Amino acid sequence: xxxxxxxxxxxxxxxxxxxxxxxxxxxxxxxxxxxxxxxxxxxxxxxxxxxxxxxxxxxxxxxxxxxxxxxxxxxxxxxxxxxxxxxxxxxxxxxxxxxxxxxxxxxxxxxxxxxxxxxxxxxxxxxxxxxxxxxxxxxxxxxxxxxxxxxxxxxxxxxxxxxxxxxxxxxxxxxxxxxxxxxxxxxxxxxxxxxxxxxxxxxxxxxxxxxxxxxxxxxxxxxxxxxxxxxxxxxxxxxxxxxxxxxxxxxxxxxxxxxx
Numbered sequence: 001x002x003x004x005x006x007x008x009x010x011x012x013x014x015x016x017x018x019x020x021x022x023x024x025x026x027x028x029x030x031x032x033x034x035x036x037x038x039x040x041x042x043x044x045x046x047x048x049x050x051x052x053x054x055x056x057x058x059x060x061x062x063x064x065x066x067x068x069x070x071x072x073x074x075x076x077x078x079x080x081x082x083x084x085x086x087x088x089x090x091x092x093x094x095x096x097x098x099x100x101x102x103x104x105x106x107x108x109x110x111x112x113x114x115x116x117x118x119x120x121x122x123x124x125x126x127x128x129x130x131x132x133x134x135x136x137x138x139x140x141x142x143x144x145x146x147x148x149x150x151x152x153x154x155x156x157x158x159x160x161x162x163x164x165x166x167x168x169x170x171x172x173x174x175x176x177x178x179x180x181x182x183x184x185x186x187x188x189x190x191x192x193x194x195x196x197x198x199x200x201x202x203x204x205x206x207x208x209x210x211x212x213x214x215x216x217x218x219x220x221x222x223x224x225x226x227x228x229x230x231x232x233x234x235x236x237x238x239x240x241x242x243x244x245x246x247x248x249x250x251x252x253x254x255x256x257x258x259x260x
Contacts, residue, residue: 016103030059196253
């Protein structure tokens with residue numbers, strides 16, 4: 001693993017950091033020198049693999065577990081983070097520098113197909129959990145830190161087939177705006193990175209070649225995004241190079257909007 005070392009001495013937490021985009025973000029930040037807390041909700045084996053790969057490549061990471069979308073999830077997550085950090089790197093001191101809210105679930109249903117249970121579940125995981133993770137994490141975040149939310153390019157266009165999912169991400173986009181103003185006196189930047197159609201296991205329909213081809217065609221590059229494409233943007237926003245950017249919604253979609 002090679003990197004610039006621009007995150008050396010900093011601590012990061014990536015929710016949903018064991019798979020897909022979160023895994024790529026965890027590995028990229030670790031490659032730049034950050035100590036990364038890799039959060040997972042259910043797949044402990046995936047989290048362990050991510051941590052081991054980071055360590056094999058010379059980085060530092062530890063896994064933390066907290067199921068999201070259940071009562072007390074933010075408290076559970078931060079307790080796990082505090083314990084993990086103290087055990088793995090007591091020299092790092094308490095707190096963190098980079099918080100990446102990435103964890104989320106999809107809901108590929110139209111408005112007529114969404115049940116109240118579906119609605120409550122997707123909002124609990126995608127919106128409520130990150131809201132309270134932020135609420136409890138702000139005090140741990142050091143001055144000059146970074147908050148990055150993984151949003152979605154689908155919040156800016158009409159996608160009836162995933163309406164409730166889009167609503168959850170659009171709500172987080174507003175949180176980005178509000179926190180950017182609130183935390184500016186502490187020199188903390190707050191931004192959203194919005195992927196487009198990205199090749200991860202969160203999108204099982206991409207196993208269908210026809211669907212892959214159709215979605216790839218939305219981008220002028222004629223391909224799906226890769227997790228590393230998104231991780232590169234997140235890493236930039238997390239760096240000192242992005243110190244003059246806050247409250248922004250960055251489209252990491254491969255230009256899908258150009259053809260819509």
